[in-house]
Amino acid sequence: MTVTEDDNRGPKILGVLWALTGLTTFIVAARMLIRGKLLKNFGPDDWLIAASMCMGLAYCGVTTANVIIGYGKHAVFLSQDNLETAILLNTVSFLFGILSFTLPKLAVSAMLNRILNPTLFHRIALWFLTGFAAVVSVICILVLFTMCDPPKALWKMHLVMEGAATCKDTWILIDYAIFTGALSACVDLYLAIYPTTILLSLHMSLRKRLALCAALGLGSIASAMAIIKCTQLKGLADKSDYTYGTADLVMWTNIESNVVIVASCIPTLQPILELILGKRSLGSYSNNSSRQKNSKYMNSTSYVHSRRSMVRKPEPTINDVESQESILRTDDDQHHNDAHPLGQIRRTDNVTVEYEARTNDPDGRPSW
Template structure:
C-alpha cells in the first residue's frame, strides 16, 4: 500500500469544476427565464433546488476530503476515519437528490412543449416521482443499516449492522432504474420531434438539445459498477469514485436540463435566430429585455362561429395560418418563449417583443361557407 496514494485532490478538482460549470448553465437559464422571458416556472424552481443540493454535496465532500476521504483507511487516525465516513455518507444524500430532482424539472418542461395526453402526462410524473422515492430509499438504508446509526462513524459507540451488501444491491437496482428513466426522458422528445414537419438539421439540433439526458444514463450505469465499494473495508479510498461519479451524474443532468432553455440567449449573443424555424428576416424586430406594450392576443379558437364573423361575401374562402407558435399552456415553444406570431392570409403579424422558440407549427385550415338560399336560385 503506497502512502502517497491520495485521491482527495482529484475529487475536489472534478467536483468543484463540474459544480461551477453547472452553476453557469443554471445562471444562464434563470437569466433567460427571468430577464428575457419574464417568467420563472416550476421547472426552474426544481433546477434551483437541484443546484442547492449540488452545493451542499460539494461542501460535505470538501469536509470529507479534509478529514481523509480519498486516502487509504489504514493510514488515517480514528478521528480522521470518523470524520471521513460521516461527511462522505452525509454527502451522498444531497448528491442523490441532485440527480433525482432534475428529472422532475425535465418532465415539467416536456409536458409543456410536447402536449402529451393526460394519461401520458400522469405516467411521466408518476415515473419520475417514483424514481425519486426509490433513490431516497438509498438514503434510508444508508442511515438505517446500523443501530444506532451513529455507530457507523463514531467508534466509541457500539452497534449492530446489516450486511453492507443490502445497500449495495439496492443502490445498484435504484441506479439502473434512474438510468432507465433518464433514457426514456431523452428518447421521448426525439420521437415527438420525428413526427414534426421541420427540416432534418433542426430536428437533429433539437434532438441533441433535448436528448442530452442520455449522458446521465451512461454515467448512472457506470456508477453502478462502482457501488460495491460501499462494502469495502478500505471505505475512504474505494468510495472516492462513487463520490466523483455522483457529482458527475448530478451536474450533467442539471446541465442537460438547462441547455434546451438557452436558445433566446444564443439569439441575443449571436444577434440572430440560431436555430429558428422561420426566416430570420421575418423576425428582424426581435427584441429582448423590455416590453413594447403591445397586447398579446388570446388563443385563437377555430369553430363554426367563425362563419358569421368572416362574412358571407364569398362562397368559398381559405384561411392559411402558418408559423403559429405552439399554444402556451400545453404546446408552447420548446424554450418556454411566450411571443406569439399569427399569420392570416400569409401575412405575418408579430405580437410582443419576446422571441418565439425553436419549434413552430404550420396549420392550413380551410373554411367553406354554404351559399345563401337566394344564391342557390341564382338570385
C-alpha cells in the first residue's frame, strides 16, 4: 500500500477525544453539582468518578500533545526524535486510559450498593468482580512497562537493534490486553443487567421501571465498546508504523472510558430533569438536606430524651402490643437512609389515654 504524508489520523483523533471528553466533563460536573450542592450527599462513588474524569482529561491532554508532535502520521515521515517522543507519550497515555475505564466500574459498584441495598451475596459479587477487573487492569499496566529491559527500549527501539536491550514478544502484551478487555466487557455487562433484574421486581409504574432500567443499563454500551477496542489491539504489533497503526486503539480506549463514565452518571441526574420540568424547586432539595441533618441529631438524642421523660413522670403501661422490630431502623439501615436523597420512612404510633373523673363514696372514701 502506498503511503503519503497526507495520511494523517491526528485531526480525527483530536475530534473524537475532545468532543467526547468535553461532553463527559460537562455531565460529570453536573453530577458533582447535584451530589455536592443540591443533595449534599457526596459519596465514595462520586470521588471515584471525579478521579476517573481526571484520568480521562490527562489521557486527552497527553494524546493532544502527541498529535502535535506527529502522532497519527506514518512513521516514515517523522524524525527519529519525534518518533521516539511520540511512542513515549503514547505509552504513557495508555496508563491514564486504562485507569479511566477501570475506576468507573468501582464507582458503579459503590452506587449500586448505595441505592439498591443488595443482599450480602450480591455485595460480595459486585465488589469481587469490579475489584478483580481493577487488579487485572493494573497488571496490564505493569506488563506494558516491563516488556523491555530497560523499559526505555519501548520507545528507543534502536537499543534493541544495537543489542543494548531485550524485549519480550509483543503478542504477550496483546493477548493479555485482549483478556483485560474481555473481562472489562463482561463486568460492564453484569453491572448493566444486575440492577435491571432488581428494578423490574419493584412495585412501581412500568414507565418508571423502564426508565430506571434504561438509565442503569447504559453500561451495556460500554461493554460493546470494550469488545470493539479488543479488535484494535493488534495495532500494537505494527512496530514499523506504530504512530499510524495504533491510532484507532487510542480513539476506542477514549470512547470506552467516556461511555463508562457517562453511564455511571446518568442515574444521578434525575434532580436536574425534575428542575427543568418544574416537578421540584431548588428549595425543596435544600429543605431535604436540612431535614437529613436534623434527623441525624434527633436520632442521636431521642434515646436520652426518652430516658429523661421516664424519670420525670410515670407513663401508663400499654399491654398486648405486637412487636414490630422489623420496621425499625438498625445502624446499617440508618446509614442507607441517610445516604438516600428522598429521605426516610418513619412509623408513628398515636396513643390515647382516657381517665374517669374521681368521685367520693357515701362514707367519704375516694373512689375511681
